[in-house]
Amino acid sequence: MRVSITILYARRGKGGFMRFNHSVSGFFALFLSAGIVFSAFAVTAPISTIIQAEDFSAKQGGTFDPPVDKEPRIAVRDIGNGNWLRFDSVSFMDGGYDSIALCLWTGYPHNLSGATIRVRLDSPTGTTIATFTSLPSTSQIGYVPATATVRPLSATTGVHTIYLTFEGSSSICDLDKIRFSGTMTATAQDAKTYYVSTSGDDGSDGLSLTAPFRTIQHAASLMKPGSVCMIRAGVYRETVAPLYTGLPGAPLTFQAYNNENAVISGADSIAGWAAHQGSIYKAPMRWNLGRTNDQILVDGKMAWVARSPNVDETYQPHPWLNWCGTGVYNWKPWQNELEPVAIPTLVCMGTNGSQWPGDQPSGTPFDMGIDQNSEAAYRLPSALFGKSADFFKGGLVTLRNYYYAGVGDITGSTSTSTHTTINGAKTACQWKDWGGPGFISYVFALLDAPNEWFRQDSTLYLWAPDGANPSTHLVEAKKRYLGFDLTGKQHVNITGLRFLATSMTLEDASTCVVDRCHFKYISHYDNYNPLNTGAGFWNTPFDPSGGDFGIFVSGSNNVIRNSSVIGSAGSGVILNGKFNTVTNCRIHSCNYMANYHAGVLFIRRDLTDPQDGLGNVVTHSSIKGCSRADIQVGYAAPPTGPSDRTRLEYNDFGLAAYSSNETGTVAGQGSPQVEVSHNWFHDASGPQQCDLVMEYDFGARGWSVHHNVFWKGRSLIQGGFEVACHWTLDYGDTDAKCYNNTAVSIAGSKADTDSGWPPFIAAGGLGAGAFNNLYARGDTATWKFTNPFVNDYTLRNGSPAIDKGKVLPGLTTTYSGSAPDLGAYEYGEPRWVAGADWPEQPWVYPPAGTAFISGRSHAFAGPAFHPALIAMPHGIRIDAPRNLPYHVRIFDAGGAIAIARDVPRGGSTMIAQGNTPPGVYVAQVSSIAGRATWKILVR
Numbered sequence: 001m002r003v004s005i006t007i008l009y010a011r012r013g014k015g016g017f018m019r020f021n022h023s024v025s026g027f028f029a030l031f032l033s034a035g036i037v038f039s040a041f042a043v044t045a046p047i048s049t050i051i052q053a054e055d056f057s058a059k060q061g062g063t064f065d066p067p068v069d070k071e072p073r074i075a076v077r078d079i080g081n082g083n084w085l086r087f088d089s090v091s092f093m094d095g096g097y098d099s100i101a102l103c104l105w106t107g108y109p110h111n112l113s114g115a116t117i118r119v120r121l122d123s124p125t126g127t128t129i130a131t132f133t134s135l136p137s138t139s140q141i142g143y144v145p146a147t148a149t150v151r152p153l154s155a156t157t158g159v160h161t162i163y164l165t166f167e168g169s170s171s172i173c174d175l176d177k178i179r180f181s182g183t184m185t186a187t188a189q190d191a192k193t194y195y196v197s198t199s200g201d202d203g204s205d206g207l208s209l210t211a212p213f214r215t216i217q218h219a220a221s222l223m224k225p226g227s228v229c230m231i232r233a234g235v236y237r238e239t240v241a242p243l244y245t246g247l248p249g250a251p252l253t254f255q256a257y258n259n260e261n262a263v264i265s266g267a268d269s270i271a272g273w274a275a276h277q278g279s280i281y282k283a284p285m286r287w288n289l290g291r292t293n294d295q296i297l298v299d300g301k302m303a304w305v306a307r308s309p310n311v312d313e314t315y316q317p318h319p320w321l322n323w324c325g326t327g328v329y330n331w332k333p334w335q336n337e338l339e340p341v342a343i344p345t346l347v348c349m350g351t352n353g354s355q356w357p358g359d360q361p362s363g364t365p366f367d368m369g370i371d372q373n374s375e376a377a378y379r380l381p382s383a384l385f386g387k388s389a390d391f392f393k394g395g396l397v398t399l400r401n402y403y404y405a406g407v408g409d410i411t412g413s414t415s416t417s418t419h420t421t422i423n424g425a426k427t428a429c430q431w432k433d434w435g436g437p438g439f440i441s442y443v444f445a446l447l448d449a450p451n452e453w454f455r456q457d458s459t460l461y462l463w464a465p466d467g468a469n470p471s472t473h474l475v476e477a478k479k480r481y482l483g484f485d486l487t488g489k490q491h492v493n494i495t496g497l498r499f500l501a502t503s504m505t506l507e508d509a510s511t512c513v514v515d516r517c518h519f520k521y522i523s524h525y526d527n528y529n530p531l532n533t534g535a536g537f538w539n540t541p542f543d544p545s546g547g548d549f550g551i552f553v554s555g556s557n558n559v560i561r562n563s564s565v566i567g568s569a570g571s572g573v574i575l576n577g578k579f580n581t582v583t584n585c586r587i588h589s590c591n592y593m594a595n596y597h598a599g600v601l602f603i604r605r606d607l608t609d610p611q612d613g614l615g616n617v618v619t620h621s622s623i624k625g626c627s628r629a630d631i632q633v634g635y636a637a638p639p640t641g642p643s644d645r646t647r648l649e650y651n652d653f654g655l656a657a658y659s660s661n662e663t664g665t666v667a668g669q670g671s672p673q674v675e676v677s678h679n680w681f682h683d684a685s686g687p688q689q690c691d692l693v694m695e696y697d698f699g700a701r702g703w704s705v706h707h708n709v710f711w712k713g714r715s716l717i718q719g720g721f722e723v724a725c726h727w728t729l730d731y732g733d734t735d736a737k738c739y740n741n742t743a744v745s746i747a748g749s750k751a752d753t754d755s756g757w758p759p760f761i762a763a764g765g766l767g768a769g770a771f772n773n774l775y776a777r778g779d780t781a782t783w784k785f786t787n788p789f790v791n792d793y794t795l796r797n798g799s800p801a802i803d804k805g806k807v808l809p810g811l812t813t814t815y816s817g818s819a820p821d822l823g824a825y826e827y828g829e830p831r832w833v834a835g836a837d838w839p840e841q842p843w844v845y846p847p848a849g850t851a852f853i854s855g856r857s858h859a860f861a862g863p864a865f866h867p868a869l870i871a872m873p874h875g876i877r878i879d880a881p882r883n884l885p886y887h888v889r890i891f892d893a894g895g896a897i898a899i900a901r902d903v904p905r906g907g908s909t910m911i912a913q914g915n916t917p918p919g920v921y922v923a924q925v926s927s928i929a930g931r932a933t934w935k936i937l938v939r
Helices: 026-033 215-221 321-326
Strands: 004-008 020-025 043-052 059-060 077-078 084-091 097-106 116-121 126-130 144-149 160-168 173-186 191-196 228-229 235-237 252-256 262-265 267-269 274-277 282-283 296-298 347-349 365-372 396-399 406-415 419-428 436-441 451-454 459-463 476-480 482-485 492-496 498-500 504-506 514-515 518-520 552-553 559-561 564-568 571-577 580-585 586-590 598-602 616-620 622-624 630-632 647-649 664-667 676-677 680-682 691-697 704-706 707-711 725-728 737-739 742-744 773-775 785-786 794-795 849-858 866-872 875-879 886-891 896-903 909-912 917-925 932-939
Touching: 043 347, 059 492, 215 228, 215 252, 215 647, 262 482, 282 704, 347 365, 459 476, 476 676, 504 616, 586 598, 680 691, 875 917, 886 909, 896 909
Parallel strands: 191 228, 228 252, 235 262, 252 492, 262 498, 482 504, 492 514, 498 518, 504 552, 514 559, 518 564, 552 571, 559 580, 564 586, 571 598, 580 616, 586 622, 598 630, 616 647, 630 664, 647 676, 664 691, 676 704, 680 707, 691 725, 704 737, 707 742, 742 773
Antiparallel strands: 004 020, 020 043, 043 173, 059 084, 077 173, 084 160, 097 144, 097 173, 116 126, 116 160, 267 476, 274 282, 282 459, 296 476, 347 436, 365 419, 396 406, 396 436, 406 419, 451 459, 785 794, 849 932, 866 875, 875 909, 886 896, 886 917, 917 932
């Protein structure tokens, strides 16, 4: 008996990965199939690792294309003499590899003659571990394998940076991937249980609650198949990347100990606050992720960069400005349902007749006007008018004006009391050439309201939400994109953890499970590259694996379940690979940047893989509040049968599409044969939106839409069209099916009949593909629904829809009575229910009892004493030099000593919070060599 296993052992820099393909036979396979973790036998299995070329961490010289290649193949192109590629954090474990191979794309205009490719360790001139000469050539353009002369790789152990260096020709090849091969040995003794606590020490053995590790990563670097990491409550500011991987029946498991509140944070705290002006304070912030990528959190909630209008201002457009564009101007109706970040307040721009540069290259100049309204009901914020010349220079203008957001850098401005003109250059694409609803941000002088911030000259300026000194809050700035890096891993379980301001990648992972985990603010950016918007129909596979666009899942048979994702500039989850599942999850407030991301984005990244994108599923989940679509289906490989289809089943889709035109709650481009069944659709809100849009002209063909319920569509807008399903340019799509759906119209809204379209299918129709649909337009009583007031559209006895449908060969499976009923529910059958089956969990952050350091000052008598104070979930830890006695005194706000301790032998000591009430304290650590003091806030 042989069991085939794929294992991934090492992480790399952003985008890279390592995959190990195992074949396990004999007794060990029997134990695995029986669910037994390990036998008593050591098992040796073949391993192989693949690194995709476009996932390089850095490059040097040559005529490389960007890592995102517009052509229908993904590679690094036209590599020549003197060029190199760097791949970070490649693990050689204990020396298990024995061979290296390359996959090259060759042919005209490449020149392999006399070329040499070397694999080196740690620098472009480092030790050579493989040399490729006499490279293969072919008369046909295509991929060919190349093998190398290698030194004994068993001598190479641990984690290294590797370089591929290229010599001898001006254009040697395009590089597709690198493969390492070898063997691995695992034993039953490898499986251990480790404990981690913020009061722990990575110098301990980590094998008990009384001697835990300090960091999750330290445990992750030791865990072998079957090992478990139990994580205590607290905030862990790290990226966790397991060195090894799990096996069937012996996964790696990371879980919250006893359901404690363990948070993986991508942010670090900001301390040292001092008054600046009025309610604005300042503190050092010496790191950043880029001008428009920084994210600031106050007590775990996102703050806004300085802007106008402010987030809590509400401006309705004047009726004659309806041309201004799309979307909901006021997020107040949803403030109890969504993060405020999801729906920013907007004002109308472009009113001087000037034009946004539309479908023009980045850098196209523009000028745009903002007019003050004379009527009091429509007056715009005064912060936009009466300013000095170039007041807004250096800022950013963001529009929500058609297909997705447009963004431009402001290069100058002029202003009167009633009119402001901003000049700039476009940085992100937008197809329509008028203005739109928008806002101005990244102008220091617009820091004029609570919960706003600005960063310049390595200093963060903040107006706290309550106007108080920020030292009374936990203020953090994002520093890491990834909380967990499971690139290429197999059989890894992550259970019960929370993730704040960070994401996760499961690139090329296999059979990994994320269960009962909760994510908040997984990606953030205020500007973007148009190629990274997730628009699958552009055929431009981008690299989302680094966590900066959402949780990325590729590989196969991975599951995210019973989890939540709240707040993302990009997507909540990006599904790639094949047979991956999102189930029983709550996802909302995603894609607040308003591009082609979504609550869940389906993409096909590897266009050379005929199975990429097959069989991915979203089921029994509740998804709402995404500015373009709750679900965006990009390209996927054509399925070979029903089991290969992309499927959306038993989901509850809420408010969506409030910031874009011509889209839907579920929007499809480029993916054939998608199955959409047993879903609830409601509250789509934009002016030209449907609940479900399938763009046939971009390849969304042969979709099967059945047993869905649509209600309360487009209830907060005027005009446009109202249809449940919209096929664009649907000419001759004979495989498409739309049957047994129920749609309940909104009285007084614009009818689809205005354009002559049938109620369910627009723009071309499905002809014979539409059957058994029930459409109630203001006549719910006629259809005798069970309780339309609570959106229960099952049928009561005597409904005219009972037994009025047709038996559809190959589609109708079961029904009661003499024929199928019209609509989504069959009379006499149990009512099916969509959405997640658990209530949304409140975020408690920081974890209860957490102390954090809000300020520090020093008074040293000499250089030998440099203690460190570390905040813990239930107290503080002091690290000081060994063998140097010191005293600890903690004073309350009134100056009284709350805690006193002497540490006669020096070293570390832990001070538990005990019964210390919440409040502000001062900690003083003193010795004969010096003294240090800190300000502490206990929450």
